[in-house]
Amino acid sequence: MPMGFAGQLKAIQDNQRHQEQRITELELENAQLRASQTRTHEDLLARIIAVEEHNTNQGARRREAVSQLLNLRTHHQEAANAFQLRSQDIQPENLEGMFVVYANSVTTVMNHHQRVLSQLRSYNGSNPTYATHISTMHPQNVHGAYPTAYTAAGYCRAHNIPYYCRTCGQ
Numbered sequence: 001m002p003m004g005f006a007g008q009l010k011a012i013q014d015n016q017r018h019q020e021q022r023i024t025e026l027e028l029e030n031a032q033l034r035a036s037q038t039r040t041h042e043d044l045l046a047r048i049i050a051v052e053e054h055n056t057n058q059g060a061r062r063r064e065a066v067s068q069l070l071n072l073r074t075h076h077q078e079a080a081n082a083f084q085l086r087s088q089d090i091q092p093e094n095l096e097g098m099f100v101v102y103a104n105s106v107t108t109v110m111n112h113h114q115r116v117l118s119q120l121r122s123y124n125g126s127n128p129t130y131a132t133h134i135s136t137m138h139p140q141n142v143h144g145a146y147p148t149a150y151t152a153a154g155y156c157r158a159h160n161i162p163y164y165c166r167t168c169g170q
Helices: 005-070 077-089 095-123
Strands: none
Touching (some): 005 095
């Protein structure tokens, strides 16, 4: 549609006002985005710093726990030797591996205690749980089957432990 000079001037002025409003809106939106970006950036930076501090703290605690478990000593020689042998290859931050080694050491000590307690029970007069009765078709009196420190059934007279008694060494 043909326009005159005044119509073209009016259209240009309207377009210019519209452009100015659009520029103002875009500048406002840009300022809001920059503000939210700096807030999220600062928030993310704070979170990253907190996670790094937490990881550093956890790593130090793991190394400390491993070193304390490595310094653990037991009075049971077999468990101490096994613990020393297994813990030689443990890395300073391998807490799970150290727990496995420690658990094996505790298991060794517990097995030893169970053996000692069963020997004490048998020493106190109750029948040992691991003793088996050997039945024969024809009872035979075999003399000298065990050394003199043992009964005819094969138990140590001093400790009531089946042959071979490691306590007295006979």
